[in-house]
Amino acid sequence: MTLQADVYWSFRSPYSYLATRRYVALTQTYDLQINQRFVYPLAIREPDFFEKNHPNWLGYVFKDIFRVAQYMDIPMAPPNPDPIVQDIATRKIADDQPHIFLLTRMGQAASRRGKGLEFADEVSRMIWGGTADWNVGDHMQQAAARAGLDLAELKAETESDAGKLDQEIADNQKALEASGHWGVPTLVFDGEPFFGQDRIDLAVWCMEQKGLQKR
Template structure:
């Protein structure tokens, strides 16, 4: 029997980007369905988030994600532009956010079209892999093609079904909040949350306890 997990994932999270290749490999090797559920980053959902955290934390994250990318052999560079508009000196989040809403809606539309995880990986590889102006030109369309999705349909859905997609994203965020953890990437299996790209092995162990089998 195919097992299913929920994956709560953010386009602004470098850890989400780093986890995605391993999750794709997990899905390819094992009889596992991954329900991709994009969420907005905490910086947007909670305007006071960065005001409450230790100021050393962002500096640690930068160091950590660079070394993790090196260890995994993944390209990594600061995004140009950042998926959210934020003054990194003051940590203030801008009122206008031209990118993250569109990205998250596209991710939800891709999940509905059939493979949100593959689309997220292709897009994140551009955002976090060093592609300048990833939001312009044909970059997103090329990412959709890599994922085997219809870019024109995704683009139309994002522009014409904004309210419906935002409602689906709000439902994802509510389910994440109810899961017992707030961070991303967050994998949820049978009500049990597994937070972080460093918990994928633990997740696999639990899935195998519950009868996960390799694909034939």
Template sequence: MTLTYDLYWSFRSPYSYMIMHRLRLLERDYDVRCNVRPVYPLAVRTPEFFDTRDPLWFSYFMADIHREAQFLGLPFRWPRPDPVYMDMATRTYPKEQPHIHRLTQMGALAAEQGKGLEFLDEVSKTIWSGTVDNWHEGDHIAQATARAGLDPATFAATVDGESSRLNAVIEASQVAQRAAGHYGVPMIAFNNEPFFGQDRFDQFKWRLEQQGLARR
């Protein structure tokens, strides 16, 4: 029997990038299927979240993401540009964002077309690996789309034509995420149990094994 789980995931989350290679290998090697549900990052959903953080939260976060990438053997650099625009003069996140809404809508559409994991992996590598400057320009995202097995021109046109519908899909996923037990990303929900954080992958796989995870 194929086991299934929900993945709540954000293009602005370095930890979301860091879990992707393990999820793709999991699905390649085992009879398990991911229901990809991209969501908007906290900076877009609830930007006030960051107003109440102790300064140590940010300094630890920045140290940890680089250390974790090194530990996992992943290339990593903070994106240029950041997928979420911040007004540095006011240190606020404007509602009008140039990148994150379209990226997330693209992720939702890729999931509908059966290429969710592939798309999230290829695009997050483009944004977070440090191999590309100005990832939002030229054909970087189009190339990632093609590597995910989708036709870039047709795919982009569909996103443009269905952005309102895709936004509703994303908002529904955000509601489902909280109902599943957490608000952060990456978050896996399996059998009514949430696993928050890329560092819970091993526990998630352990739980799958308890439920009969089988090799392909």
């Protein structure tokens, strides 16, 4: 019997990116369906989060993500442009955010089609993997195509159904918090949250206890 798990995920989260190809590999190796649940990043949900946090926090995260990427042999580069417009010196989040709402709504539209994980994988490989100006030209169109999706169709849906998409994204956040966590990436299986790219092996072990089988 195919087991089900939910993954709560953000386009601005480097740890989400570092986990995603492993989530994809799980669905290829095991009789497992992962339902991608997109949420808005902390910068949108809590705009003052970065200003309130300890000054060392952001520097540590940057050091850690490149260390993890090197260890796992995953390409990693600062996003250009960043999905969130932010003054890194002051850590202040800009009022105008031209990227993250479109990205997240398109992701949720992809999830409606059962392709959320594939879309997250392909797009995050561009954003965090070193593709400069990923938001211009045909980069996004090609990423959507690799995920088996039509970018124009996704974009049209974000315009015609933005309110319902945002409600679904908000419901995802509520479901994440109801599971017992609040951050991303979080994989939830059988009501139990597994936060972070370093808890995937533990999640697999727990799923094996519930009958997870290789394909």
